Amino acid sequence: MQVHEAGQQAGQDAQQAGFAAIDWSTPWFAQFAGRGRRWQQAALTSYADLLAEMNADAVEMRQTTGRGQRLAFIAQDDLPAGAAYEAHIAATGCVPTRHNLHDFFNGSMWFAFPRIKAALNARQSAAIDMLGVGPTRGGVRDTLTxxxxxxxxxxxxxxxxxxxxxxxxxxxxxxxxxxxxxxxxxxxxxxxxxxxxxxxxxxxxxxxxxxxxxxxxxxxxxxxxxxxxxxxxxxxxxxxxxxxxxxxxxxxxxxxxxxxxxxxxxxxxxxxxxxxxxxxxxxxxxxx
Structure with missing residues:
Protein backbone atom coordinates (compact mmCIF):
# COMPACT_ATOMS: atom_id res chain seq x y z
CA MET A 1 0.00 0.00 0.00
CA GLN A 2 2.79 2.41 0.92
CA VAL A 3 4.58 1.69 -2.36
CA HIS A 4 1.35 2.32 -4.30
CA GLU A 5 0.72 5.60 -2.47
CA ALA A 6 4.31 6.67 -3.04
CA GLY A 7 3.92 5.98 -6.74
CA GLN A 8 0.72 7.99 -6.88
CA GLN A 9 2.39 10.90 -5.11
CA ALA A 10 5.35 10.79 -7.50
CA GLY A 11 2.95 10.89 -10.44
CA GLN A 12 1.07 13.85 -8.98
CA ASP A 13 4.34 15.69 -8.34
CA ALA A 14 5.40 15.13 -11.95
CA GLN A 15 2.07 16.43 -13.21
CA GLN A 16 2.35 19.54 -11.06
CA ALA A 17 5.88 20.17 -12.30
CA GLY A 18 4.68 19.80 -15.89
CA PHE A 19 1.88 22.35 -15.46
CA ALA A 20 4.25 24.76 -13.71
CA ALA A 21 6.75 24.46 -16.59
CA ILE A 22 4.46 25.94 -19.25
CA ASP A 23 6.16 29.08 -20.59
CA TRP A 24 3.40 31.22 -22.09
CA SER A 25 5.91 33.57 -23.72
CA THR A 26 6.99 30.95 -26.27
CA PRO A 27 5.39 31.29 -29.72
CA TRP A 28 3.75 27.85 -29.64
CA PHE A 29 1.93 28.52 -26.34
CA ALA A 30 1.36 32.28 -26.70
CA GLN A 31 -1.50 31.73 -29.16
CA PHE A 32 -3.81 30.60 -26.33
CA ALA A 33 -2.07 32.09 -23.29
CA GLY A 34 -5.09 34.09 -22.09
CA ARG A 35 -7.24 31.06 -21.31
CA GLY A 36 -4.22 28.86 -20.72
CA ARG A 37 -2.94 30.82 -17.74
CA ARG A 38 -6.31 30.47 -15.98
CA TRP A 39 -6.40 26.76 -16.68
CA GLN A 40 -2.81 26.40 -15.52
CA GLN A 41 -3.59 27.94 -12.13
CA ALA A 42 -6.64 25.68 -11.80
CA ALA A 43 -4.58 22.61 -12.71
CA LEU A 44 -1.96 23.51 -10.12
CA THR A 45 -4.73 23.70 -7.51
CA SER A 46 -6.50 20.39 -8.20
CA TYR A 47 -7.94 18.06 -10.82
CA ALA A 48 -11.47 19.12 -9.84
CA ASP A 49 -10.60 22.81 -10.22
CA LEU A 50 -9.20 22.21 -13.70
CA LEU A 51 -12.37 20.41 -14.84
CA ALA A 52 -14.51 23.16 -13.33
CA GLU A 53 -12.57 25.88 -15.17
CA MET A 54 -12.75 24.01 -18.47
CA ASN A 55 -16.49 23.41 -18.10
CA ALA A 56 -17.18 27.04 -17.19
CA ASP A 57 -15.56 28.07 -20.48
CA ALA A 58 -17.45 25.36 -22.37
CA VAL A 59 -20.78 26.65 -21.02
CA GLU A 60 -19.91 30.21 -21.99
CA MET A 61 -18.73 29.29 -25.49
CA ARG A 62 -21.61 26.90 -26.24
CA GLN A 63 -19.29 24.73 -28.33
CA THR A 64 -20.52 21.42 -29.73
CA THR A 65 -18.74 18.19 -30.68
CA GLY A 66 -18.87 16.16 -33.89
CA ARG A 67 -22.60 15.37 -33.77
CA GLY A 68 -23.92 18.57 -32.30
CA GLN A 69 -23.73 17.57 -28.62
CA ARG A 70 -22.83 20.34 -26.18
CA LEU A 71 -19.16 20.19 -25.18
CA ALA A 72 -18.26 19.24 -21.59
CA PHE A 73 -15.23 17.78 -19.84
CA ILE A 74 -15.43 14.77 -17.51
CA ALA A 75 -12.94 12.83 -15.43
CA GLN A 76 -11.28 9.97 -17.29
CA ASP A 77 -12.76 7.49 -14.79
CA ASP A 78 -16.25 8.54 -15.89
CA LEU A 79 -15.73 7.06 -19.37
CA PRO A 80 -17.88 3.90 -19.36
CA ALA A 81 -15.99 0.63 -19.57
CA GLY A 82 -15.59 -0.51 -23.17
CA ALA A 83 -16.67 2.84 -24.64
CA ALA A 84 -14.59 4.20 -27.53
CA TYR A 85 -13.17 7.62 -26.71
CA GLU A 86 -14.16 9.47 -29.91
CA ALA A 87 -17.54 7.74 -30.15
CA HIS A 88 -18.35 8.71 -26.58
CA ILE A 89 -17.50 12.36 -27.29
CA ALA A 90 -19.68 12.37 -30.41
CA ALA A 91 -22.63 10.70 -28.67
CA THR A 92 -22.57 12.63 -25.39
CA GLY A 93 -20.43 15.74 -25.91
CA CYS A 94 -18.34 14.71 -22.89
CA VAL A 95 -14.54 14.66 -23.35
CA PRO A 96 -12.79 12.30 -20.91
CA THR A 97 -9.92 14.32 -19.47
CA ARG A 98 -6.99 13.29 -17.29
CA HIS A 99 -5.07 15.60 -14.99
CA ASN A 100 -2.04 15.83 -17.24
CA LEU A 101 -0.46 18.05 -19.88
CA HIS A 102 -1.57 15.89 -22.79
CA ASP A 103 -5.26 16.33 -22.01
CA PHE A 104 -4.77 19.94 -20.89
CA PHE A 105 -3.56 20.83 -24.39
CA ASN A 106 -6.22 18.66 -26.01
CA GLY A 107 -8.88 20.64 -24.15
CA SER A 108 -7.22 23.90 -25.16
CA MET A 109 -7.61 23.07 -28.84
CA TRP A 110 -11.40 22.69 -28.41
CA PHE A 111 -11.38 26.45 -27.78
CA ALA A 112 -8.54 27.58 -30.06
CA PHE A 113 -9.90 25.72 -33.12
CA PRO A 114 -13.38 24.43 -32.19
CA ARG A 115 -14.55 23.65 -35.74
CA ILE A 116 -11.44 21.61 -36.51
CA LYS A 117 -11.82 19.59 -33.31
CA ALA A 118 -15.50 18.95 -34.06
CA ALA A 119 -14.64 17.90 -37.64
CA LEU A 120 -11.99 15.47 -36.42
CA ASN A 121 -14.45 14.02 -33.92
CA ALA A 122 -17.16 13.70 -36.58
CA ARG A 123 -14.84 11.84 -38.95
CA GLN A 124 -13.42 9.59 -36.21
CA SER A 125 -16.83 8.62 -34.86
CA ALA A 126 -18.19 7.98 -38.37
CA ALA A 127 -15.26 5.65 -39.07
CA ILE A 128 -15.91 3.81 -35.80
CA ASP A 129 -19.58 3.43 -36.72
CA MET A 130 -18.61 1.94 -40.06
CA LEU A 131 -15.67 -0.27 -39.10
CA GLY A 132 -15.94 -0.66 -35.34
CA VAL A 133 -12.97 -0.53 -32.97
CA GLY A 134 -10.43 -3.09 -34.15
CA PRO A 135 -6.77 -3.80 -33.42
CA THR A 136 -5.80 -1.12 -35.97
CA ARG A 137 -7.47 2.19 -36.79
CA GLY A 138 -7.17 2.04 -40.57
CA GLY A 139 -5.69 4.67 -42.87
CA VAL A 140 -8.28 7.42 -42.44
CA ARG A 141 -8.42 7.18 -38.65
CA ASP A 142 -4.61 7.04 -38.49
CA THR A 143 -4.44 10.28 -40.50
CA LEU A 144 -7.08 11.95 -38.32
CA THR A 145 -5.19 10.88 -35.18
Missing part, protein backbone atom coordinates in the same frame (compact mmCIF):
# COMPACT_ATOMS: atom_id res chain seq x y z
CA UNK A 146 -1.91 12.17 -36.63
CA UNK A 147 -3.57 15.52 -37.28
CA UNK A 148 -5.07 15.67 -33.80
CA UNK A 149 -1.83 14.74 -32.07
CA UNK A 150 0.91 16.34 -34.14
CA UNK A 151 -0.39 18.86 -36.69
CA UNK A 152 0.91 22.30 -37.48
CA UNK A 153 -1.19 24.66 -39.59
CA UNK A 154 1.06 26.24 -42.24
CA UNK A 155 -0.86 29.26 -43.51
CA UNK A 156 0.63 30.43 -46.79
CA UNK A 157 -0.22 32.99 -49.48
CA UNK A 158 2.80 32.23 -51.71
CA UNK A 159 2.78 28.88 -53.59
CA UNK A 160 6.58 29.01 -53.89
CA UNK A 161 6.90 28.76 -50.12
CA UNK A 162 4.48 25.85 -49.95
CA UNK A 163 6.48 24.13 -52.68
CA UNK A 164 9.69 24.70 -50.73
CA UNK A 165 8.15 23.09 -47.66
CA UNK A 166 6.88 20.09 -49.61
CA UNK A 167 10.22 19.78 -51.39
CA UNK A 168 12.35 19.87 -48.21
CA UNK A 169 14.00 23.04 -49.54
CA UNK A 170 14.89 24.37 -46.11
CA UNK A 171 17.42 26.90 -47.40
CA UNK A 172 14.80 28.65 -49.53
CA UNK A 173 12.04 28.42 -46.93
CA UNK A 174 13.99 29.41 -43.83
CA UNK A 175 17.00 31.44 -45.05
CA UNK A 176 16.63 32.93 -48.55
CA UNK A 177 12.92 33.75 -48.07
CA UNK A 178 13.15 34.37 -44.34
CA UNK A 179 11.58 37.84 -44.62
CA UNK A 180 8.41 36.22 -46.00
CA UNK A 181 7.57 34.76 -42.59
CA UNK A 182 4.83 36.84 -41.03
CA UNK A 183 4.11 38.48 -44.38
CA UNK A 184 3.39 35.52 -46.68
CA UNK A 185 3.42 32.49 -44.38
CA UNK A 186 3.16 31.53 -40.72
CA UNK A 187 2.55 28.53 -38.46
CA UNK A 188 -0.04 27.73 -35.80
CA UNK A 189 0.45 24.75 -33.49
CA UNK A 190 -2.50 22.40 -33.21
CA UNK A 191 -1.42 18.89 -32.18
CA UNK A 192 -1.75 18.44 -28.43
CA UNK A 193 0.96 15.75 -28.22
CA UNK A 194 3.29 18.12 -30.10
CA UNK A 195 2.52 20.90 -27.62
CA UNK A 196 3.27 18.54 -24.76
CA UNK A 197 6.70 17.79 -26.28
CA UNK A 198 7.38 21.52 -26.58
CA UNK A 199 7.31 21.94 -22.81
CA UNK A 200 10.99 21.01 -23.16
CA UNK A 201 11.90 22.07 -26.73
CA UNK A 202 14.50 20.09 -28.68
CA UNK A 203 15.89 20.64 -32.14
CA UNK A 204 14.52 17.45 -33.70
CA UNK A 205 10.94 18.10 -32.53
CA UNK A 206 8.97 17.85 -35.78
CA UNK A 207 5.33 18.52 -36.51
CA UNK A 208 3.19 17.43 -39.45
CA UNK A 209 2.36 20.58 -41.38
CA UNK A 210 -1.06 20.83 -43.00
CA UNK A 211 -0.68 23.45 -45.73
CA UNK A 212 -3.51 25.99 -45.86
CA UNK A 213 -3.69 28.36 -48.82
CA UNK A 214 -4.74 31.76 -47.50
CA UNK A 215 -5.49 35.07 -49.25
CA UNK A 216 -2.80 37.75 -49.17
CA UNK A 217 -5.12 39.91 -47.05
CA UNK A 218 -4.91 37.27 -44.29
CA UNK A 219 -1.64 38.76 -43.05
CA UNK A 220 -3.32 42.10 -42.41
CA UNK A 221 -5.85 40.56 -39.99
CA UNK A 222 -5.47 40.25 -36.22
CA UNK A 223 -4.77 36.83 -34.68
CA UNK A 224 -8.39 36.21 -33.73
CA UNK A 225 -9.56 36.73 -37.30
CA UNK A 226 -6.75 34.55 -38.66
CA UNK A 227 -7.58 31.69 -36.29
CA UNK A 228 -11.29 31.90 -37.16
CA UNK A 229 -10.48 31.78 -40.89
CA UNK A 230 -8.14 28.79 -40.44
CA UNK A 231 -10.71 27.04 -38.25
CA UNK A 232 -13.38 27.35 -40.93
CA UNK A 233 -11.15 26.50 -43.90
CA UNK A 234 -9.43 23.48 -42.35
CA UNK A 235 -12.59 22.00 -40.83
CA UNK A 236 -14.31 22.27 -44.21
CA UNK A 237 -11.38 20.50 -45.87
CA UNK A 238 -11.35 17.71 -43.29
CA UNK A 239 -15.05 17.07 -43.72
CA UNK A 240 -14.93 17.30 -47.50
CA UNK A 241 -11.86 15.15 -48.21
CA UNK A 242 -12.66 11.44 -48.50
CA UNK A 243 -9.15 10.14 -49.18
CA UNK A 244 -7.32 11.40 -46.10
CA UNK A 245 -3.78 10.03 -45.94
CA UNK A 246 -0.54 10.80 -44.14
CA UNK A 247 1.11 11.97 -47.37
CA UNK A 248 -1.05 15.11 -47.18
CA UNK A 249 1.28 16.43 -44.45
CA UNK A 250 4.78 17.91 -44.79
CA UNK A 251 7.30 17.43 -41.97
CA UNK A 252 8.37 20.70 -40.35
CA UNK A 253 10.95 20.95 -37.51
CA UNK A 254 9.27 23.37 -35.10
CA UNK A 255 12.39 25.14 -33.85
CA UNK A 256 13.32 25.97 -37.43
CA UNK A 257 10.40 28.39 -37.78
CA UNK A 258 11.98 31.86 -38.13
CA UNK A 259 11.52 33.93 -34.99
CA UNK A 260 10.64 30.89 -32.86
CA UNK A 261 14.12 29.95 -31.64
CA UNK A 262 17.13 32.19 -31.11
CA UNK A 263 19.67 29.75 -32.52
CA UNK A 264 17.96 29.60 -35.92
CA UNK A 265 19.02 33.18 -36.64
CA UNK A 266 22.26 31.61 -37.87
CA UNK A 267 21.91 29.97 -41.32
CA UNK A 268 24.20 27.19 -40.07
CA UNK A 269 21.34 26.02 -37.82
CA UNK A 270 19.70 24.49 -40.90
CA UNK A 271 22.81 22.55 -41.96
CA UNK A 272 21.97 19.72 -39.55
CA UNK A 273 20.84 17.07 -42.02
CA UNK A 274 19.65 14.77 -39.23
CA UNK A 275 16.87 17.30 -38.52
CA UNK A 276 16.46 19.22 -41.78
CA UNK A 277 16.42 16.20 -44.02
CA UNK A 278 16.70 16.25 -47.78
CA UNK A 279 13.58 14.18 -48.44
CA UNK A 280 13.26 11.51 -51.13
CA UNK A 281 13.95 13.82 -54.08
CA UNK A 282 16.90 15.41 -52.33
CA UNK A 283 18.41 12.01 -51.54
CA UNK A 284 17.99 10.93 -55.17
CA UNK A 285 19.74 14.11 -56.32
CA UNK A 286 22.61 13.53 -53.89
CA UNK A 287 22.95 9.94 -55.06
CA UNK A 288 23.17 11.03 -58.69
Missing amino acids: LFDENALLFACADPRLSAALRGFDWRTLMVTRRAAWGASCEVRCFGHALLEKLIVPFKACTGHAWIVDVPATYFGWDNEARDAWLDEAVSTALLGTDALKSGMFAPLPVLGVPGWWLENESPAFYDDASVFRAGRRGRETQAR
Whole structure:
Protein backbone atom coordinates (compact mmCIF):
# COMPACT_ATOMS: atom_id res chain seq x y z
CA MET A 1 0.00 0.00 0.00
CA GLN A 2 2.79 2.41 0.92
CA VAL A 3 4.58 1.69 -2.36
CA HIS A 4 1.35 2.32 -4.30
CA GLU A 5 0.72 5.60 -2.47
CA ALA A 6 4.31 6.67 -3.04
CA GLY A 7 3.92 5.98 -6.74
CA GLN A 8 0.72 7.99 -6.88
CA GLN A 9 2.39 10.90 -5.11
CA ALA A 10 5.35 10.79 -7.50
CA GLY A 11 2.95 10.89 -10.44
CA GLN A 12 1.07 13.85 -8.98
CA ASP A 13 4.34 15.69 -8.34
CA ALA A 14 5.40 15.13 -11.95
CA GLN A 15 2.07 16.43 -13.21
CA GLN A 16 2.35 19.54 -11.06
CA ALA A 17 5.88 20.17 -12.30
CA GLY A 18 4.68 19.80 -15.89
CA PHE A 19 1.88 22.35 -15.46
CA ALA A 20 4.25 24.76 -13.71
CA ALA A 21 6.75 24.46 -16.59
CA ILE A 22 4.46 25.94 -19.25
CA ASP A 23 6.16 29.08 -20.59
CA TRP A 24 3.40 31.22 -22.09
CA SER A 25 5.91 33.57 -23.72
CA THR A 26 6.99 30.95 -26.27
CA PRO A 27 5.39 31.29 -29.72
CA TRP A 28 3.75 27.85 -29.64
CA PHE A 29 1.93 28.52 -26.34
CA ALA A 30 1.36 32.28 -26.70
CA GLN A 31 -1.50 31.73 -29.16
CA PHE A 32 -3.81 30.60 -26.33
CA ALA A 33 -2.07 32.09 -23.29
CA GLY A 34 -5.09 34.09 -22.09
CA ARG A 35 -7.24 31.06 -21.31
CA GLY A 36 -4.22 28.86 -20.72
CA ARG A 37 -2.94 30.82 -17.74
CA ARG A 38 -6.31 30.47 -15.98
CA TRP A 39 -6.40 26.76 -16.68
CA GLN A 40 -2.81 26.40 -15.52
CA GLN A 41 -3.59 27.94 -12.13
CA ALA A 42 -6.64 25.68 -11.80
CA ALA A 43 -4.58 22.61 -12.71
CA LEU A 44 -1.96 23.51 -10.12
CA THR A 45 -4.73 23.70 -7.51
CA SER A 46 -6.50 20.39 -8.20
CA TYR A 47 -7.94 18.06 -10.82
CA ALA A 48 -11.47 19.12 -9.84
CA ASP A 49 -10.60 22.81 -10.22
CA LEU A 50 -9.20 22.21 -13.70
CA LEU A 51 -12.37 20.41 -14.84
CA ALA A 52 -14.51 23.16 -13.33
CA GLU A 53 -12.57 25.88 -15.17
CA MET A 54 -12.75 24.01 -18.47
CA ASN A 55 -16.49 23.41 -18.10
CA ALA A 56 -17.18 27.04 -17.19
CA ASP A 57 -15.56 28.07 -20.48
CA ALA A 58 -17.45 25.36 -22.37
CA VAL A 59 -20.78 26.65 -21.02
CA GLU A 60 -19.91 30.21 -21.99
CA MET A 61 -18.73 29.29 -25.49
CA ARG A 62 -21.61 26.90 -26.24
CA GLN A 63 -19.29 24.73 -28.33
CA THR A 64 -20.52 21.42 -29.73
CA THR A 65 -18.74 18.19 -30.68
CA GLY A 66 -18.87 16.16 -33.89
CA ARG A 67 -22.60 15.37 -33.77
CA GLY A 68 -23.92 18.57 -32.30
CA GLN A 69 -23.73 17.57 -28.62
CA ARG A 70 -22.83 20.34 -26.18
CA LEU A 71 -19.16 20.19 -25.18
CA ALA A 72 -18.26 19.24 -21.59
CA PHE A 73 -15.23 17.78 -19.84
CA ILE A 74 -15.43 14.77 -17.51
CA ALA A 75 -12.94 12.83 -15.43
CA GLN A 76 -11.28 9.97 -17.29
CA ASP A 77 -12.76 7.49 -14.79
CA ASP A 78 -16.25 8.54 -15.89
CA LEU A 79 -15.73 7.06 -19.37
CA PRO A 80 -17.88 3.90 -19.36
CA ALA A 81 -15.99 0.63 -19.57
CA GLY A 82 -15.59 -0.51 -23.17
CA ALA A 83 -16.67 2.84 -24.64
CA ALA A 84 -14.59 4.20 -27.53
CA TYR A 85 -13.17 7.62 -26.71
CA GLU A 86 -14.16 9.47 -29.91
CA ALA A 87 -17.54 7.74 -30.15
CA HIS A 88 -18.35 8.71 -26.58
CA ILE A 89 -17.50 12.36 -27.29
CA ALA A 90 -19.68 12.37 -30.41
CA ALA A 91 -22.63 10.70 -28.67
CA THR A 92 -22.57 12.63 -25.39
CA GLY A 93 -20.43 15.74 -25.91
CA CYS A 94 -18.34 14.71 -22.89
CA VAL A 95 -14.54 14.66 -23.35
CA PRO A 96 -12.79 12.30 -20.91
CA THR A 97 -9.92 14.32 -19.47
CA ARG A 98 -6.99 13.29 -17.29
CA HIS A 99 -5.07 15.60 -14.99
CA ASN A 100 -2.04 15.83 -17.24
CA LEU A 101 -0.46 18.05 -19.88
CA HIS A 102 -1.57 15.89 -22.79
CA ASP A 103 -5.26 16.33 -22.01
CA PHE A 104 -4.77 19.94 -20.89
CA PHE A 105 -3.56 20.83 -24.39
CA ASN A 106 -6.22 18.66 -26.01
CA GLY A 107 -8.88 20.64 -24.15
CA SER A 108 -7.22 23.90 -25.16
CA MET A 109 -7.61 23.07 -28.84
CA TRP A 110 -11.40 22.69 -28.41
CA PHE A 111 -11.38 26.45 -27.78
CA ALA A 112 -8.54 27.58 -30.06
CA PHE A 113 -9.90 25.72 -33.12
CA PRO A 114 -13.38 24.43 -32.19
CA ARG A 115 -14.55 23.65 -35.74
CA ILE A 116 -11.44 21.61 -36.51
CA LYS A 117 -11.82 19.59 -33.31
CA ALA A 118 -15.50 18.95 -34.06
CA ALA A 119 -14.64 17.90 -37.64
CA LEU A 120 -11.99 15.47 -36.42
CA ASN A 121 -14.45 14.02 -33.92
CA ALA A 122 -17.16 13.70 -36.58
CA ARG A 123 -14.84 11.84 -38.95
CA GLN A 124 -13.42 9.59 -36.21
CA SER A 125 -16.83 8.62 -34.86
CA ALA A 126 -18.19 7.98 -38.37
CA ALA A 127 -15.26 5.65 -39.07
CA ILE A 128 -15.91 3.81 -35.80
CA ASP A 129 -19.58 3.43 -36.72
CA MET A 130 -18.61 1.94 -40.06
CA LEU A 131 -15.67 -0.27 -39.10
CA GLY A 132 -15.94 -0.66 -35.34
CA VAL A 133 -12.97 -0.53 -32.97
CA GLY A 134 -10.43 -3.09 -34.15
CA PRO A 135 -6.77 -3.80 -33.42
CA THR A 136 -5.80 -1.12 -35.97
CA ARG A 137 -7.47 2.19 -36.79
CA GLY A 138 -7.17 2.04 -40.57
CA GLY A 139 -5.69 4.67 -42.87
CA VAL A 140 -8.28 7.42 -42.44
CA ARG A 141 -8.42 7.18 -38.65
CA ASP A 142 -4.61 7.04 -38.49
CA THR A 143 -4.44 10.28 -40.50
CA LEU A 144 -7.08 11.95 -38.32
CA THR A 145 -5.19 10.88 -35.18
CA LEU A 146 -1.91 12.17 -36.63
CA PHE A 147 -3.57 15.52 -37.28
CA ASP A 148 -5.07 15.67 -33.80
CA GLU A 149 -1.83 14.74 -32.07
CA ASN A 150 0.91 16.34 -34.14
CA ALA A 151 -0.39 18.86 -36.69
CA LEU A 152 0.91 22.30 -37.48
CA LEU A 153 -1.19 24.66 -39.59
CA PHE A 154 1.06 26.24 -42.24
CA ALA A 155 -0.86 29.26 -43.51
CA CYS A 156 0.63 30.43 -46.79
CA ALA A 157 -0.22 32.99 -49.48
CA ASP A 158 2.80 32.23 -51.71
CA PRO A 159 2.78 28.88 -53.59
CA ARG A 160 6.58 29.01 -53.89
CA LEU A 161 6.90 28.76 -50.12
CA SER A 162 4.48 25.85 -49.95
CA ALA A 163 6.48 24.13 -52.68
CA ALA A 164 9.69 24.70 -50.73
CA LEU A 165 8.15 23.09 -47.66
CA ARG A 166 6.88 20.09 -49.61
CA GLY A 167 10.22 19.78 -51.39
CA PHE A 168 12.35 19.87 -48.21
CA ASP A 169 14.00 23.04 -49.54
CA TRP A 170 14.89 24.37 -46.11
CA ARG A 171 17.42 26.90 -47.40
CA THR A 172 14.80 28.65 -49.53
CA LEU A 173 12.04 28.42 -46.93
CA MET A 174 13.99 29.41 -43.83
CA VAL A 175 17.00 31.44 -45.05
CA THR A 176 16.63 32.93 -48.55
CA ARG A 177 12.92 33.75 -48.07
CA ARG A 178 13.15 34.37 -44.34
CA ALA A 179 11.58 37.84 -44.62
CA ALA A 180 8.41 36.22 -46.00
CA TRP A 181 7.57 34.76 -42.59
CA GLY A 182 4.83 36.84 -41.03
CA ALA A 183 4.11 38.48 -44.38
CA SER A 184 3.39 35.52 -46.68
CA CYS A 185 3.42 32.49 -44.38
CA GLU A 186 3.16 31.53 -40.72
CA VAL A 187 2.55 28.53 -38.46
CA ARG A 188 -0.04 27.73 -35.80
CA CYS A 189 0.45 24.75 -33.49
CA PHE A 190 -2.50 22.40 -33.21
CA GLY A 191 -1.42 18.89 -32.18
CA HIS A 192 -1.75 18.44 -28.43
CA ALA A 193 0.96 15.75 -28.22
CA LEU A 194 3.29 18.12 -30.10
CA LEU A 195 2.52 20.90 -27.62
CA GLU A 196 3.27 18.54 -24.76
CA LYS A 197 6.70 17.79 -26.28
CA LEU A 198 7.38 21.52 -26.58
CA ILE A 199 7.31 21.94 -22.81
CA VAL A 200 10.99 21.01 -23.16
CA PRO A 201 11.90 22.07 -26.73
CA PHE A 202 14.50 20.09 -28.68
CA LYS A 203 15.89 20.64 -32.14
CA ALA A 204 14.52 17.45 -33.70
CA CYS A 205 10.94 18.10 -32.53
CA THR A 206 8.97 17.85 -35.78
CA GLY A 207 5.33 18.52 -36.51
CA HIS A 208 3.19 17.43 -39.45
CA ALA A 209 2.36 20.58 -41.38
CA TRP A 210 -1.06 20.83 -43.00
CA ILE A 211 -0.68 23.45 -45.73
CA VAL A 212 -3.51 25.99 -45.86
CA ASP A 213 -3.69 28.36 -48.82
CA VAL A 214 -4.74 31.76 -47.50
CA PRO A 215 -5.49 35.07 -49.25
CA ALA A 216 -2.80 37.75 -49.17
CA THR A 217 -5.12 39.91 -47.05
CA TYR A 218 -4.91 37.27 -44.29
CA PHE A 219 -1.64 38.76 -43.05
CA GLY A 220 -3.32 42.10 -42.41
CA TRP A 221 -5.85 40.56 -39.99
CA ASP A 222 -5.47 40.25 -36.22
CA ASN A 223 -4.77 36.83 -34.68
CA GLU A 224 -8.39 36.21 -33.73
CA ALA A 225 -9.56 36.73 -37.30
CA ARG A 226 -6.75 34.55 -38.66
CA ASP A 227 -7.58 31.69 -36.29
CA ALA A 228 -11.29 31.90 -37.16
CA TRP A 229 -10.48 31.78 -40.89
CA LEU A 230 -8.14 28.79 -40.44
CA ASP A 231 -10.71 27.04 -38.25
CA GLU A 232 -13.38 27.35 -40.93
CA ALA A 233 -11.15 26.50 -43.90
CA VAL A 234 -9.43 23.48 -42.35
CA SER A 235 -12.59 22.00 -40.83
CA THR A 236 -14.31 22.27 -44.21
CA ALA A 237 -11.38 20.50 -45.87
CA LEU A 238 -11.35 17.71 -43.29
CA LEU A 239 -15.05 17.07 -43.72
CA GLY A 240 -14.93 17.30 -47.50
CA THR A 241 -11.86 15.15 -48.21
CA ASP A 242 -12.66 11.44 -48.50
CA ALA A 243 -9.15 10.14 -49.18
CA LEU A 244 -7.32 11.40 -46.10
CA LYS A 245 -3.78 10.03 -45.94
CA SER A 246 -0.54 10.80 -44.14
CA GLY A 247 1.11 11.97 -47.37
CA MET A 248 -1.05 15.11 -47.18
CA PHE A 249 1.28 16.43 -44.45
CA ALA A 250 4.78 17.91 -44.79
CA PRO A 251 7.30 17.43 -41.97
CA LEU A 252 8.37 20.70 -40.35
CA PRO A 253 10.95 20.95 -37.51
CA VAL A 254 9.27 23.37 -35.10
CA LEU A 255 12.39 25.14 -33.85
CA GLY A 256 13.32 25.97 -37.43
CA VAL A 257 10.40 28.39 -37.78
CA PRO A 258 11.98 31.86 -38.13
CA GLY A 259 11.52 33.93 -34.99
CA TRP A 260 10.64 30.89 -32.86
CA TRP A 261 14.12 29.95 -31.64
CA LEU A 262 17.13 32.19 -31.11
CA GLU A 263 19.67 29.75 -32.52
CA ASN A 264 17.96 29.60 -35.92
CA GLU A 265 19.02 33.18 -36.64
CA SER A 266 22.26 31.61 -37.87
CA PRO A 267 21.91 29.97 -41.32
CA ALA A 268 24.20 27.19 -40.07
CA PHE A 269 21.34 26.02 -37.82
CA TYR A 270 19.70 24.49 -40.90
CA ASP A 271 22.81 22.55 -41.96
CA ASP A 272 21.97 19.72 -39.55
CA ALA A 273 20.84 17.07 -42.02
CA SER A 274 19.65 14.77 -39.23
CA VAL A 275 16.87 17.30 -38.52
CA PHE A 276 16.46 19.22 -41.78
CA ARG A 277 16.42 16.20 -44.02
CA ALA A 278 16.70 16.25 -47.78
CA GLY A 279 13.58 14.18 -48.44
CA ARG A 280 13.26 11.51 -51.13
CA ARG A 281 13.95 13.82 -54.08
CA GLY A 282 16.90 15.41 -52.33
CA ARG A 283 18.41 12.01 -51.54
CA GLU A 284 17.99 10.93 -55.17
CA THR A 285 19.74 14.11 -56.32
CA GLN A 286 22.61 13.53 -53.89
CA ALA A 287 22.95 9.94 -55.06
CA ARG A 288 23.17 11.03 -58.69
